[in-house]
Amino acid sequence: MALSAAILFAAAAVSVPHDNFNATLWYQTSAEFRANSLQTYKMASLTLKDALSDRNWSALPTQTTDFQQLPPAIIVDIDETILDNSPAAAQAILEQDHGFNGKRWDNWVAAAKAKAVPGAVDFLNLAGQNGVTVLYISNRECSPRAAVKDSCPQKNDTLKNLQATGIKQVDASQLWLKSEQKDWTSEKESRRLKAAQQYRVIMLLGDDFGDFLPQVKSNITPAKRFELVEKYQPYWGSRWFMLTNPTYGSWETILQQPKQQYLQGF
Secondary structure, three states: OHHHHHHHHHHHHHHOOOOOHHHHHHHHHOHHHHHHHHHHHHHHHHHHHHHHHOOOOOOOOOOOOOOOOOOEEEEEOOEOOOEEOHHHHHHHHHOOOOOOOHHHHHHHHHHOOOEEOOOHHHHHHHHHHOOOEEEEEEEEEOOOOOOOOOOOHHHHHHHHHHHHOOOOOOOHHHEEEEOOOOOOOOOOHHHHHHHHHHOEEEEEEEOOHHHOOOOOOOOOOHHHHHHHHHHOHHHEOOOEEEOOOOOOOHHHHOOOOOHHHHOOOO
């Protein structure tokens, strides 16, 4: 009887649905994901020439004066924009681990074996060939590790991973990670403003609304975010390029419980 109960319990545990199952499965297996990513990076590549030739072209709404003579730069997010971390999400599903596990994530970062999002490496190398500095503004967090004399080992790990994907021009100075400086929080605006002091920022690429605008990751409704999408409609597909990521992000964390309230049936 005890053995039968154990078998039934194990079977039930395996069948418990994981919230992230379908999203991660889509990310890892769908042709649609790959086509969408290639399409996004192709459009960014085709726009690059116009962005470079027009000195009044900036992707930052706050960059309005005295930027025309600054050298060009592109700001990109890293996770699910350049690097595909779906194996970490898949491992959590396989282990039935619901929620974010900081230790697992740091182990994944340290392994430095994430593959590139389709189209990303070719685009970044094209930008480099055209004299554009790429700034990697990421919320990968600097956090000391035991027995490692480095305040931000994650930076070295990330640089190693980016280089391993085939990106030709990238060094530590281009990586701006969360907590690397005191005011570098998960809100990326301070880092974008710093970039605007040094560069004419011609493009933003990311997978989260917060990679483009400030104050959109908390205390805001989906309807308000929709309004902002419309307000900045001229930027999408020319100055701003959004990668698809259904597995995590502020799109979900802004929702209040119960989340079923947001579903709209017929």
